[in-house]
Amino acid sequence: MKSLFRRGASFLNPRTPQAAAEGTLFTKVDPAIDGEDCDHDCASCTIQYPSKFDIDTKDKLYGNVKGWATHVLIATGKTDWVRDVADEEGSVMEAIEKNGLKPSNGPLKLSASNMPVPDEYHHHDIGKRPTTALILPAFTFVDHVTPALASDLITYFVNTSLTTSSPLNNSRLDKILATTTLEPEPEAEAGPESESDNSTPAAPSLSQTTATSSSMDYTALTTLHSRPCRHSAVILLCSQRTRDIRCGQSAPLLRREFERHLRPLGLYRDLNDERPGGVGIYFISHVGGHKYSANVIVYRRRNLNPEGAATEAGNVALEEGAVQGIWLARVKPEDCEGIVKFTVLQGKVVKPESQLRGGFDREKGLVSW
Template identity: 30%
Template sequence: MPTYAEQVLISTGRSNWPSKIDEDECEDSALVRQLRKNLLRDGKYSDPYHNIMLTNSSFPPTDSLVHQIKEATPSASAFLLPSFQYVPTIPTDPPSVENFIKAFVLPAKLHQTHNTLTRAQQNILLRQPDRQKHFPGARPINEILILICGHGNRDARCGTLGPILQAEFEDKLKRQNIALLRDPPVAEAEVVDTAVEGYVPTARVGLISHIGGHKWAGNVIVYIPPSFRGNPLAGKGIWYGRVGPEHVEGIVGKTVLDGKVIKELFRGGIDGEREVITL
């Protein structure tokens, strides 16, 4: 598993992309290009101790037509993990993307190595949560997320296995009375408490772009939200590799419901403190 501090999962509503997602000609690729320019190697906000993973997903973006007409600027939607936040409207012009980075993506606390920097230099690399008010509709994620690499233009194995695994996960989740969400997230007025009697768990299953490790196909990431307080994996992301349809029922039962890691499939994991999970 690649070491990362945050996965920015961009909602494209499509299930396949060019081999390099920043070369996509669709409007949502503008966000990828701006994020890559600012966050990856030699970028203004590049931080080797806070690596950012940029990934496209098949989840549909929030309808931002009104915003685009008003502002005359295309926008995108993204999930942030393991922050478990969803930002529905991110204008893709360069100043707005920098504002998004400062509001949500930068670390809340710098690695001790940065103590040698001046205060001004440190402030550039630190998150500024007060900027989140410029992104109305941002909300916590309280549903299970199951992400499956289906990037066929990058690797044929993922392109073949991805849709098969997606259908299998959806079937097995429904059999466990977990409701599948297909529409974009909507604003929530109250904090969700999954421990309340009668609460019906919800989940999203989507295809994503390349996350490394073609030889591990099928590649699956399971994110359990912090609100699932009774689950030992709440607030964590678990990476599985070499997943076949025959493994899906076990992943749903053991990992999603019981909060247990399946050692034979385990590639790694990340917790809410950005620490790597090992067995």
Template identity: 35%
Template sequence: MGLLKKLGLRDHSSPEVGSVPLPVVPEDGCAFECDTCTTRFPSTVKIERDDPLWGSVKPWRMHLLVATGKSDWTHGMEDEHGMSNTLAHWSPAAKDIGRVLVSNSSLDPPAGYFESTDVEKRATNLLILPSMIEATNVSVGVATEVADAISLLHAQSSTGEAPEIPSEILGATIRDRKHAAVILICSHRTRDKRCGVTAPLLKKELEFNLREHELYRDAGDDRPGGVPIFYVSHVGGHKYAGNVLIYRSNGDGIWMGRVEPKHCKAIVEETVLKGRVYPDYLRGAFKSEW
């Protein structure tokens, strides 16, 4: 895990702290083992436990969320109409930015989105991570141009500079959301039932622990410095559910697998707040300056 030191992430298997497993909750709490208890996944959820997780995802540097207001989608991005289909085949203008993930998300689209029948004129919102730059009311016809422009802003922010964010690009409103972090959970049930089952349980536990620190932000809460949680479409590796991606405002990208509700307290208090990672649950990671 020497790479983690290169990334600047705090590795809990380092000599300074010893080999520390991801803490679980409750350790000595409720003795009941109910299948419906939110501190446990149902016994029907079968997770692959033997494969090494580190390196199970291709390196990536940017994540673009398409607001759909849903938690499940058609089988693949290519099956979605409009924005998702357009951006699934998009290549960013910032060529040195690295691999970009594009996901459908539960992020709320603008009012009237679901009533629109003209796919080419239907507008939605985009969120670029980890730079936290949002473009609202982006129409399908200009989606790639807007995505190119904000990918260039993202590339600038990843160098440690504070980009001058324009208020508008091709009719889309641009703003810095100023989130402390954003948490994503794969919930794509149509692709694999495991993510559809595990995601709501993880979201509930993560929300509870974020509220303990007054960090949780729901869709209508625009206060800066908080941590919203969004569902996302297929990210790969359903057998490693739950798949949880954490983007911190300092440029960290942390992708965890095999996450269970019992891990959520430590994930909030150690990973979200402090940037600490647990190698046994880490699929991939990056720092903005790396």
């Protein structure tokens, strides 16, 4: 086991991220650079929230989120859950929380999600159903995770995963990216306040360095297997109606509007579309701050042409994971166009003063906490 961690340590040098002051973590759009209408609401948006969709618009948002090192999404095939997802009977979330499984590389944010479950999920009894986990910012899928294997998920994949503070250290990709940009790809047919936010405290670290789980060979130690998530970005929308009805109302409306702006760019990916590049949209459970609905978290890779995912640059970038995690709140349907155009594609924020809650930038070595 120690040799495996030593192998992982060679991937990345330790670095303590700096807490960024408001206005320095992410770049705000600039009309002089991004166009005069860069900070305007979408004029063609016809979707609106219900008339009684009231939220807090006065509180200061930035910096009031708990820090996290890794974010794990557990596939459930559902868009709503019991109030505390750790109480979902027979679930991986229950196994992680009730057994006190805490990663060694920092706080874990654990979310149930509407990612589709594998076919065999329905062929097993509750408590034995295998499902899929997505580890962020590593962009790594782990397949066939059962409650009994939750410990393996944490030990062999989350503990060794990239974190929100992992430095890039990727001069090889820097050289390749010097001449590439993230551009839309042709449309193709889909292939086969500090509230509780489901973050768990970090256990004492076994190592101050981390590595991608794909760099390790655990086949002799666990039956679980990982594979890269090849999306260029994912958009996470809180949809948990049992925690706040506004989340159940806003998530499907925002998904429709995000899809409307992603599809013409060839970037929309539905739940079963794992083609390289593009943007996945997932519903997740409570993340905190429902009075600031809608909460939207964007994990994005560096500016890389999605078609390059099968090239040398793409293969190197897969190991790099998400460079930024941008947590927005008070998002309305008319904000979706700007979020796609500037946040998802460029890593910029349109309305940081009123919408930015926090996040991380691994390229700058900055976090909001």
